[in-house]
Amino acid sequence: MGKLVLIPRPTIERLPLYLRSLTLLDESGVEVVSSEELGRILGITSVQIRKDLAYFGEFGRRGVGYDVADLMQQITEILGVNRPNKFAIVGAGHLGQALARYEGFTEYGFMLAAIFDADPKKIGMEVAGQQVLSADYVTEVVKSLGIQIGVLTVPAPAAQPVADQLIKAGVRAIWNFAPTRIEAPIDIEVRQENLIVGLLALSYHLAQGK
Amino acid sequence: MGKLVLIPRPTIERLPLYLRSLTLLDESGVEVVSSEELGRILGITSVQIRKDLAYFGEFGRRGVGYDVADLMQQITEILGVNRPNKFAIVGAGHLGQALARYEGFTEYGFMLAAIFDADPKKIGMEVAGQQVLSADYVTEVVKSLGIQIGVLTVPAPAAQPVADQLIKAGVRAIWNFAPTRIEAPIDIEVRQENLIVGLLALSYHLAQGK
Structure with a gap:
């Protein structure tokens, strides 16, 4: 593809459902x-589906439908999962x-390429087929393996220093589960995961008497 | 409060940030x-903040600002975190x-009231100050403790049966981390957590050359 497509986040978040x-x-x-039909399978309105898929150009044919293989291919490319994506976990x-x-x-080609921890009791332990490496080697290992995605599951005080190491090593995207915001240059994509939001959304519905 | 307020999900998801x-x-x-000022603290535009907070009525005063204590109180009530919320984890x-x-x-008054597992090796183990209970007792324990929120961290095949048990025991909201959709009556709020979405959103940005 190569063209820049700006798609709203809620649509992006539905793309894996379409792809599956x-x-x-x-x-x-x-x-x-x-x-x-897609709507019935996914429990999403057909209007929403047509709106989402319109971002990918006009491959729906009125009264006929979408070419399954073509649409799969397009979504795969848009999401960047037409090739393996290596990621590292720190923590x-x-x-x-x-x-x-x-x-x-x-399932989507994401490969755990390395996992790190600072705790000597965890280093050397096997997790998902990988030996836990010392956090001292984050920069070297991430750089030498060409890892582009870093996942932070460290305590809050370690988040920024580890993020800085990952960025220095060439990571271009960070998924931060640490309960603190991290600073990163504008060209690094940071996704802040805040687990409390899940409980609060449920609590909100209970409070509204739903 | 008591009145029904329908607030868009993205706004609800920002409320914890405001509250903090x-x-x-x-x-x-x-x-x-x-x-x-709130915008500078949170990295959100002031327009967005005014739009979000307008759902709570007119307590912003033009040229002055928001009453901090009043706004805290309102958001706390809207989110239903002005009282303790018990939750149970299965898995x-x-x-x-x-x-x-x-x-x-x-921090928001959510209290882990019980944790369950079907694996005899896990039963009796202490986790976060709670002994892991046998999954055989989900219905009785959840009912007797009046737990309203259930969190599912079981393998996919167990998700629906466990959800059914929780609902039978009186749970009104389910946060499902199992990689499968669950069916529930319309008055039960279900939040499907799909962790792959986080990696796909990052991968999408990498593919777009950000």
Whole structure:
């Protein structure tokens, strides 16, 4: 593709759902799917689906539907998962280990290339087929393996120093689970994960008497 | 309050950020804050802040700002965190343990009231001050403790049966981390957490050459 496509975040967050359904349809030999059928599978309105997919150009044909293989290919390229993506996890505590073992990642070509911890008791332990490496080697290992995505599952005080090391080593995107904001140059994409939001959204609904 | 307020999800997801900043300002003795100041603290535009806070009525005064204590109180009530919220975790694997120990929850009055697992090796283990209970007792314990929020960190095949047990026991909201959708009656709020979305959003930005 190569062209720059600016897609709203809620749409981006639905793309994996589309991709998974399209993959299943493709494996079942389905070649064309309507927005209504996709909507039924996913529990999303067909209007929303047509609006989301309109960002990818006009490959829906009115009254016919979408070419399954073509749409799969387009979404795969847009999401950058048409090639393997290496990531590193810094912090081999419970959350780091849970993410290292999360099966949904490999399905999209995300490969855990390294996992680090500062705790000597964790170094050398095997997690998801990788030996936990000393956090002293973050810069060298990330650089030599060409890792572009860093996942931070360290305590808050370690987040910024580790982020700085990752950036120095060439990481271009950081997924931060530490409960603190991190600073990064404008060309580094940072995603701040705040787990409290999940409980607050539920609590809000309970408070509204839903 | 008691009145029904329908607030868009992105706004709800910013409320904890507002609440945290307001709490810090309040602790520092600040009584009034402008949307520009809040914006600088949070890295959000003042226009966005005024739009978000307009859902709570007109307590911003043009040219003056927001009453810190009043706004804190309003957001606290809207989010339903003006009282303790008990939650239960089913699944004491790495993710369940990471959530059980997550410090950000208690800050908002969320209390881990019980944690369950089906694995005899995990039952009896202590996690975040709670003994892991047998999953056989989910219904009884959740009912007797009056727990309203259930967190699912079980493997996919267990998700629906456990959700059914939780709902039968009186849970009104479910946060599902299992990589599968669950069915629930319309009056039960379900939040599906899909961790792959985080990596895909980063990968999308890398693919777009950001």
